[in-house]
Amino acid sequence: MTQNIQIIEEYEINPNTMIIKPLSYGIKVYSQIWELDDEVTSPFKPIEIIKSSCKYFGSSYEGRKEGTRQLTGFTHKAPITIDPTNFIYFFPTASPSNPECMWIALDHINYFKRAENAQTQVVFKNKQSFIIPVSYTTLNNQVLRTALLKTTLTKRIEDSERKSLYYANGSKIINASERKGAYQ
Structure with missing residues (x-):
């Protein structure tokens, strides 16, 4: 790691989080996290950050995975809803148990295109670009699956x-129609 890398002890995914990449640090795997205007390093693996962020927003990772399965039928490399109220949806680039797995936020992707050696270049809305070591077809499939979940x-x-709005206003509609009938 370089001298300028900022290591943080705790990190929750937020609306500015774009990508979480594994970073080998000796025998450990850390996470390199890119936000819209910042880059930080966490001593936790990407999957651990995904799991703790699910908990932070009121659910377990397993619960979110089960929710994805219920809504879409996806069971392998399933996209995850981190926080539906802020539209934070992430997808893995490989099996989450794979130490090379990266997690990418759907809503920050501007576009992606084929790169050399069966890799894919992802360009985010802030113009930052990364070469992802998965094929264009794999990345496209993950984007489509995440979009379907969202x-x-x-x-x-x-x-x-x-x-709930209908039921909340339902009694008012009935009362109004009853009064109207009484005056005719």
Whole structure:
């Protein structure tokens, strides 16, 4: 590691988190975390940051994985909802148990394109670019799966809000129609 790297003891994924990459440090695996305008290093593995961030936002990683399975049927390399209220959705580039697995935030991707050696260049909305060691097809599949998870969960939340609004206003609608009938 270079002299300028900022090591932090605790880190929760937030709306500015773009990518979490594994970083070999001796025999340990740390995480290199890029945010929109910052880069930090954590002494924890990427999967540990994903798990602690799920807990921070009120669920376990296992619960989030099960939620993904229920909503989409995905069981392998499943995308994860870190925080649905802030639209924070991450996907793994490999099996989460793979020490080379990176985690990428769906909403920060501007575009991605094929790179040399069956890799993919990901360009984020802040113009920062990374070469990811997975094929374009694999990355595209993960982006589509994460987009499906986000769309499905967002629709469920909106439907639920619409139903609760309907039920909350339902008695007012009935009372108004009853009064209208009394005056005719």
